[in-house]
Amino acid sequence: MIAAPGLVIATAGHVDHGKSTLVRALTGTDPDRLAEERRRGLTLDLGFAWTTAPGGRALAFVDVPGHHRYLATTFAGIATAPAVLLVVSAEEGWRRQTEEHLVALDAFGVRTGLLVVTRADLADPAPALAKAVERACGTGLAGAPAVAVSARTGEGLDLLLGELDALAADRPSPDPAAPVRLWLDRSFTMAGVGTVVTGTLAAGTLAEGDTLHLAPAGRTVQVRGLHSLGHAVPRVTGPARVAVNLRRIAADQVGRGDALLTPGRWWTTDRVDVRYEPTGGTDDGGRPPRLPAEPLVHCGTAATSARLRPLGRDAARLTLRTPLPLHVGDRLLLRDPGSRLLVGATVLDPEPPPLTGRGAAAIRARRLADIAEPTDPAVRLATAGLGERGRLAAQGYAVEAGGERWLFDRGHAERLGATLAAAVREHAEAHPADPGLPLAQARRLLALPPDTAWDGLAAASGVDLILRDERLYRADEADRLPAAVAAGLTGLLDDLRSAPFQAPTRRRLDELGLTAEALTLLVRRGALERVGAVYLPAGSVVRAARELAGLPQPFTVGEAARALAISRRVAIPLLETLDETGHTHRRPDGRRFLTDGG
Structure with missing residues (x-):
């Protein structure tokens, strides 16, 4: 063999x-x-x-x-x-x-x-x-x-x-773990075998049973068998000529110019920004030859027409008639169908931003001119402010696997951090009883995706804020209670020392200075627990279940109230909470008994 x-x-x-x-x-x-x-x-x-x-x-x-x-x-x-x-x-x-x-x-x-x-x-x-x-x-x-x-x-x-x-x-060996992009150059049917396609595998590995994405059709196909150099093989690693037997697709549904791709690892796009390097000489003024408004674009075995919009001296935006699966750094050939002009181009951005507003093209041209290494995500992040790691990887940017989903441009992150620090300070001044800014509110303020991890933004921005219970605090406020709230909590606990289940009334809470914000903060910090519309020290529900275990089972609301030395105002929400938490079970006649979990 x-x-x-x-x-x-x-x-x-x-x-x-x-x-x-x-x-x-x-x-x-x-x-x-x-x-x-x-x-x-x-x-x-x-x-x-x-x-x-x-x-x-x-x-x-x-x-x-x-x-x-x-x-x-x-x-x-x-x-x-x-x-x-x-x-x-x-x-x-x-x-x-x-x-x-x-x-x-x-x-x-x-x-x-x-x-x-x-x-x-x-x-x-x-x-x-x-x-x-x-x-x-x-x-x-x-x-x-x-x-x-x-x-x-x-x-x-x-x-x-x-x-x-x-x-x-x-020649250095290509990465066998690289994502597969097999540009197809032939498609035919073999009796007893079915559809076979061929191409040059530049890098990566193909194996029997692999599931691949067919571009630009967007179909999912499966590898039934592989041949390389006339022999059936279970797997092929590039560089190699390979014939792929595909399951459940007709030969006329796939052909030259299509590509078999590792799913999720390539970006199929119909709009791309490129930098071109004319190889056919210059005009009389020493400038690169003028590209046509509608060149033919060749990439791999694919060819498609495109509309071209110049962006500066050596860059352009291509709007492709047929989408192509691309990575940044890919090489394209632009051809003038009306002449013999051939121009090489490098993909700088396979997902460029819209050109809207006066001067947008000039600003974009300056951005593209700053790109020294296309696979470096820095310029892309500087334009967008942030980028999704998986999306950037699919577009060929050099981003590490794993880690936070969203990556930030440092300058953008620092601006966000400054805005956020000011918002946290203003919130703390307006809400002294609960100074933490809700994280959801912070995301809306900064127009961040809902799944943005705070750690990623904090690391990129260097902002000195601490996340506690889905709220952002200044560092000196994160682990201590506001003085007024701490004093109110002390007074409440003193009240309950002799009657631990007799929750304070709304009037008494007001006397203690415990507003709704302060009570919410104390619940989040684990100092209190909310039982219906009343508040008790943390752990009161479990302690109440232990106390009620001493009653003859089942018991009534009145019997529970007497055992815990509380009024029905507290007894009813406390028993309903015990029902919800599985400590007690309420019978049709209204009486309750402790469950095994109680």
Whole structure:
């Protein structure tokens, strides 16, 4: 069985420069699958083949069309491959289509590859090699090894395989735990198997039984089986060419440009802010070429039209006709359908804010210009003030797993903290008997989501407030009672020392200065407990149950009142509370008895 692929390599280069012939010579497999391709000697669609390098690493090839008419197919092949063979014929040398493919490779961020001059038996390869090395300067393939070969004679093929082996060995292994985004390039039906889709798995791991999200359709699909390099396998880790057998979906419901995704780990969007890096030169004034108002956007194997709104010199907002599953930092290719202009772009924000109000575009342009590292959530948080951790992770921002749900921009948090500290102070002045500001009121004041954790805001803002019983206090008020409330509590407890169950009347509470706010505070602090409309010291309900256990069972309200030395004003709500807490059970005749729990 062939080993898991050490590298997936796409071909690129001008039409009829020997790309398919080279793949055939390296692998022994003809990548041209279609009868028309073989009849015309012209690659029309993506082809696939594989071989084993001298060091034992598997090499999978994606052969792409070279003709300008099939650019969309070419881009679908090279956009997902982690490496490339840029092919130039020794006979014809560097051509316009070669340049276009190099520009596209640079736009997609391909940085691994080889320069290969073919047909070295038909012409001196040295000029083509020199030109290829020169043109690669300043691109992602600068410094790439250059090899001259002849597929007909076999000259240079061993050297090329050795270079590919070294390339595979030197390339860092992708994260096997990375979220899967498998851009699909084929979909077909196999008898007895069902729907099969194929693609290049750049990173992450696929396994039989996995549940995946199909974008942009929004459907959930399940992996029935996997094949890689012609063999059934239980799991595949990128980089790899993989065929996926899907359950319960027809082949015509999925196709090229769709993507299989790890659920919840990608952000499917139809609006995105990007920074572009023109690779096709500048105009006479040294400015980047002007992008069309409606470019074609290529990402992975997908292509969609878009509306473009410029945001400064090198940034723009794209409104996509078809939503794409994206992360910040993803590479896009923008193409002018009316010319040969190709422009690379980097996703800066897959969920940009609306541009409303005068000067909004200019403000947004300045924000985007501040982004040095797209995956850093700092600029995003500075714009929004706060962000949901799971949402940011799905958009590709570098946020740690776990922790508080909401993340704050520090400046925004400090402003919120200052506002909150002032609100707590004002509340304490207006409500001296209960100085804590309710947390729900604080959230409304700051326009925070209802599930925002106080700890997260406190840590980000540095505010010196303490949360007690869902209320916010100044640090010096959190653990002590206001003086007037403490004095009132002392007086109440003195009153109850000889008659512990004889709750004070409303008049007596007023005399003690215990307002409704003060009583609520004492209940929250555990000093009192509310029994219906009256108040007793904490623990009174349990103590009353113990006292009533000494009565003959069942007992009446009057018998309970006499046993506890209280009036019916207190006895009735106390007994109803005992019923509610399960200490007593009331019979139809109105008498009660203690339960086992009592």
